Amino acid sequence: xxxxxxxxxxxxxxxxxxxxxxxxxxxxxxxxxxxxxxxxxxxxxxxxxxxxxxxxxxxxxxxxxxxxxxxxxxxxxxxxxxxxxxxxxxxxxxxxxxxxxxxxxxxxxxxxxxxxxxxxxxxxxxxxxxxxxxxxxxxxxxxxxxxxxxxxxxxxxxxxxxxxxxxxxxxxxxxxxxxxxxxxxxxxxxxxxxxxxxxxxxxxxxxxxxxxxxxxxxxxxxxxxxxxxxxxxxxxxxxxxxxxxxxxxxxxxxxxxxxxxxxxxxxxxxxxxxxxxxxxxxxxxxxxxxxxxxxxxxxxxxxxxxxxxxxxxxxxxxxxxxxxxxxxxxxxxxxxxxxxxxxxxx
Ligand SMILES: [Zn+2]
Ligand SMILES: [Zn+2]
Numbered sequence: 001x002x003x004x005x006x007x008x009x010x011x012x013x014x015x016x017x018x019x020x021x022x023x024x025x026x027x028x029x030x031x032x033x034x035x036x037x038x039x040x041x042x043x044x045x046x047x048x049x050x051x052x053x054x055x056x057x058x059x060x061x062x063x064x065x066x067x068x069x070x071x072x073x074x075x076x077x078x079x080x081x082x083x084x085x086x087x088x089x090x091x092x093x094x095x096x097x098x099x100x101x102x103x104x105x106x107x108x109x110x111x112x113x114x115x116x117x118x119x120x121x122x123x124x125x126x127x128x129x130x131x132x133x134x135x136x137x138x139x140x141x142x143x144x145x146x147x148x149x150x151x152x153x154x155x156x157x158x159x160x161x162x163x164x165x166x167x168x169x170x171x172x173x174x175x176x177x178x179x180x181x182x183x184x185x186x187x188x189x190x191x192x193x194x195x196x197x198x199x200x201x202x203x204x205x206x207x208x209x210x211x212x213x214x215x216x217x218x219x220x221x222x223x224x225x226x227x228x229x230x231x232x233x234x235x236x237x238x239x240x241x242x243x244x245x246x247x248x249x250x251x252x253x254x255x256x257x258x259x260x261x262x263x264x265x266x267x268x269x270x271x272x273x274x275x276x277x278x279x280x281x282x283x284x285x286x287x288x289x290x291x292x293x294x295x296x297x298x299x300x301x302x303x304x305x306x307x308x309x310x311x312x313x314x315x316x317x318x319x320x321x322x323x324x325x326x327x328x329x330x331x332x333x334x335x336x337x338x339x340x341x342x343x344x345x346x
Contacts, residue, residue: 012040015155016179017179019111019112019115019155020156020157020176029152029155030154032153034148034152034153034154035153036147037155040155041150050220051212054213057208057209059209060203060204060205061204062203063193063212063214066213067217068218070219070222071221071222074107074222075257076284076285077104078105078222078226079260080258080288080292081104082105082108082113083260084285085098086102086113086114088271089164090301091301092299093297095168097298099168099171102174107182109182110223110226112175112176113175114157115157117162121162122161123230127245127267133151134230136235137246146227159172182219185215186215190210190211192210193208193209193211194206196210228257229253229257229260232253234246234247234263235248236250237249237250240268241264241267241315243267247266247267248264249261249263249281250263251281254275258283258288259283262275265281269308271302272305273286273302273303277309
């Protein structure tokens with residue numbers, strides 16, 4: 001754990017508001033070994049402890065369903081916007097459109113769009129190696145699930161690795177002051193609860209109850225649903241493609257994460273808008289993005305190339321015929337494709 005000198009303590013407090021404030025250069029911080037920055041993590045701890053507020057506010061069907069709805073709506077924001085747009089640019093939208101995508105996803109309290117994109121692209125480039133910030137094989141399950149985001153060296157955003165996004169000051173602002181949207185969102189939920197209590201008392205809800213269920217509980221569960229992709233999908237599931245990491249496809253996790261469970265597919269080919277490559281691989285995020293594309297708000301959704309389907313079919317046939325020599329992927333076209341898919345946008 002980093003030594004809690006008064007200067008570092010004060011800097012961590014400022015970073016609650018201004019994520020880019022730092023006493024050292026981001027490069028110097030990232031060069032340090034992992035170590036939990038407890039002070040910096042206090043808002044994250046409060047998010048979890050806030051769930052205990054249910055003891056005092058009780059529950060109502062309205063509050064419960066609000067929490068469930070906000071989980072799935074915001075999971076769509078995380079997977080459809082942060083992941084499939086900001087990390088991988090699997091479709092296009094306008095400049096104002098991408099600002100809206102970033103602002104909406106800010107309600108998920110998963111830091112800023114550039115922080116998210118930088119760390120995720122880094123994960124793809126260094127999957128399951130010592131460089132990977134959240135590999136369960138290198139650091140263990142709990143570090144890959146939750147520990148890595150508490151580490152001092154993983155707080156800065158390396159803007160030089162997300163230049164395509166950093167050219168937009170409005171995105172950099174949302175990234176730097178990533179606490180603003182969550183505060184507005186939580187306040188709005190409280191206000192809605194107050195209004196409903198007076199206008200529709202039969203719903204049985206109120207401001208504090210909607211704040212606890214709609215913000216604290218829903219957001220905490222949403223965090224762990226998202227984090228399951230970093231932890232479970234590199235240890236639990238099947239492998240269709242021979243990627244040079246340990247990514248897996250997992251049906252159950254695809255339900256929880258609206259399609260991100262097809263993680264082995266995604267590691268094989270990151271540029272496609274869909275992670276479920278076949279109709280039976282449920283990918284609600286893709287369905288939602290497809291619907292959105294019909295409005296014209298987003299466009300040019302990228303398909304899975306035929307060469308990837310050919311490779312999957314070949315590997316499937318090979319798995320059914322164990323007596324055949326394993327494919328030598330190091331010297332053929334598939335290996336070239338494989339290397340290409342590792343070079344994400346930077
Ligand atoms: Zn992965
Ligand atoms: Zn990805």
